[in-house]
Amino acid sequence: MGRVRVQAPQDLVAGASLLAVSLFALWAAAPLDAGRMSAPGPGLLPRVLAVLLGGVGVWLVVVSLVRPGESLGHWSLRGPVLIALSVVAFAVTIRTPGLAVAGPAAMLVAGAASPETRWRELAVFSVAVTAVCVGLFRWLLHLPIPILVIPGWVVL
């Protein structure tokens, strides 16, 4: 007998994350009144759910020490992080200067997520797609999306 060997790393991390979420929810719901069974308050269900979630988490952790399962596998960070960044880039630029800039900007940042990207091709393509988006969403569907806003100069 010696140290406990982790049999299923994926399940271990999964269970631990659930436990973390559960504890976080319990903390966040702490000020809420749970009420009585006959008059359940706003805090009852969140607390019950958090406890159940934590229970599943603990169960997963225990099982991961006993039953062999999947490894954590390869986590690539480049793709997900750059996609998230491109979405954030869109969020930052959509009000000013508007879609005309936000569109190509987001697409170019997203392009960095894949090693296969050909930059010149993507640059042309991003302008074309942005134009289609303007045509579709603004003109055809009349959604109030700013197209080009430069304060004191242009508002489209």
Add this chain to the structure above:
Amino acid sequence: MSTLLSNLALGFSVAFTLHNLGLCFMGCLVGTLIGVLPGIGPIATITMLLPVTFGLPPVGALIMLAGIYYGAQYGGSTTAILVNIPGEVTSVVTTIDGHQMAKQGRAGAALGISALGSFFAGCVSTLIIAGLAVPLTRLALLFGPSEYAALMTAGLAFAVVLARGSILKSIAMVLLGLLLSTVGQDLETGAERMTFGLPSLSDGIDFAVLAMGLFGFAEVMRNLTVDQARDVVHGKIGKLLPSGAELRQSAGAVVRGTLLGAILGILPGNGAVLGPFASYALEKKIARDPRRFGRGAIEGVAGPESANNAGAQTSFIPLLTLGIPPNAVMALMVGAMTIHGIVPGPLVMTRNASLFWGVIASMWIGNLMLLVINLPLIGAWVRLLKVPYRLMYPAIVIVCCVGIYSVNNLPQDVALTAVVALFGYAGTRLGFESAPLLLGFVLGRLLEENLRRALAISRGDLAIFIHRPVSAWLLFTGLVVLVVAVLPSIRSRREQVFVEE
């Protein structure tokens, strides 16, 4: 019978306006266009196109969304046959014989029979929906809070069992979805729950943010990490209409598939996914020469494709009559209906009769349009399949961004979606599925409301759920399903079913 006919007549009078026909057509066309792209299933397609319907009147929006859904499903089958990539679980089976047929130069016949079979299934299930709607709605009006809570619990139990992957993790996702739904103002007391003082959370987590993050962006993140090798069929597509012999061969399969799919689709908790598998297994079992299956047997395409479409349509039944979405796609429909100010449930049929029957009638029209649109456009779809992923994914990202922005015109929403997507991606890497979470999220508020009402009626006695026969029976069914699924022998068979060939 005569009320059925007059209801359908009302429906067709609504659906047959030029405006709604146009929307139905657009929905089917755009749905197929996006659905054909490999790696984009119906859920992602509907999420992406949801904002397109915002400016429309409710009837038009729902008609268009239903069209998008069928289109996306049909597009998924096209991809399954031509590229061997299933867009979602239900077209996994189609890849087996469909892609073999394509390799033998019979892609046209496979696509043709899949369109014809789906059309037949669509006709039958439209009638089933119309026939069952009135009695089920009447039944639903008899349901009290405890029955509703029990029904939703049973539905979630089914959803857990029918999701792919670990049952324990699916349970966790349903619980997490329910938990997320409690964020925001409490409906009864108005207390702020877990909002951390953020004004944008006081209305609860936005459904569109969650759906777009989990199914739009996270999907792109997942696809970037897998190799996008594609096996697009080269050479000829072949004749589009199946030959007389092929038609005779598949007629029985179409009828059997339709019935299987329609029945399974009504089940709460995504019974529709079982249809294609069940149909394939059945056809293989009753075939005179089972060895043909896996080598391009047309019944292996005709049966599952009909089952697929029938199930897709009858899964509208729990949503339209009880207001309870049976799967993630219907959860999206609930989101769409709510955005348009319609609360799904038994009252829709009486209060919005023209909307209700209009949508049902347009289902049939949508199926007809798919047949008309897709057969001549197959050549265009093949060309679309050759667009490389390196160009496709930035375009998906931008369309999703514009979509999420246009829900509330708030840049914060867009940024929040990016965070949700990162969590969704991490979840997938840990073996968590997003679909049960979304279902739990949508059912959460309704479940809590009914739970609390039931407890108030019984003065806090939990036994109310067991004393009322219907709710006891529903809870019992849910429990049995869960227990059975955990038993080892069933578990191994369940894994077999979901193994991708």
